[in-house]
Amino acid sequence: xxxxxxxxxxxxxxxxxxxxxxxxxxxxxxxxxxxxxxxxxxxxxxxxxxxxxxxxxxxxxxxxxxxxxxxxxxxxxxxxxxxxxxxxxxxxxxxxxxx
Numbered sequence: 448x449x450x451x452x453x454x455x456x457x458x459x460x461x462x463x464x465x466x467x468x469x470x471x472x473x474x475x476x477x478x479x480x481x482x483x484x485x486x487x488x489x490x491x492x493x494x495x496x497x498x499x500x501x502x503x504x505x506x507x508x509x510x511x512x513x514x515x516x517x518x519x520x521x522x523x524x525x526x527x528x529x530x531x532x533x534x535x536x537x538x539x540x541x542x543x544x545x546x
Contacts, residue, residue, distance in 0.1 A: 448480045449480060452480050452481075457481070460482060461483045462483070462485070464485070466488055512536045512537065515536045
């Protein structure tokens with residue numbers, strides 16, 4: 448969580464996690480950074496594999512970004528280049544949804 452707060456400038460206020468992050472240690476670590484940890488639980492026991500609600504939103508966003516040629520495969524050597532390619536892809540997707 449320390450690295451997330453450093454990378455974002457401390458603007459993260461809420462972190463969503465699945466049921467594997469329950470317990471006192473994860474909640475204490477996030478509380479030290481000023482972040483509220485919310486555990487996303489399934490409302491009832493279901494048979495088979497079911498995605499938690501928040502996870503679907505994140506995976507859908509990554510799928511949309513994977514439509515861009517340079518985001519589809521890991522061609523880049525530097526992590527800064529990969530991070531820089533997220534911005535144009537995200538802006539393009541947002542503009543398409545706007546109009």
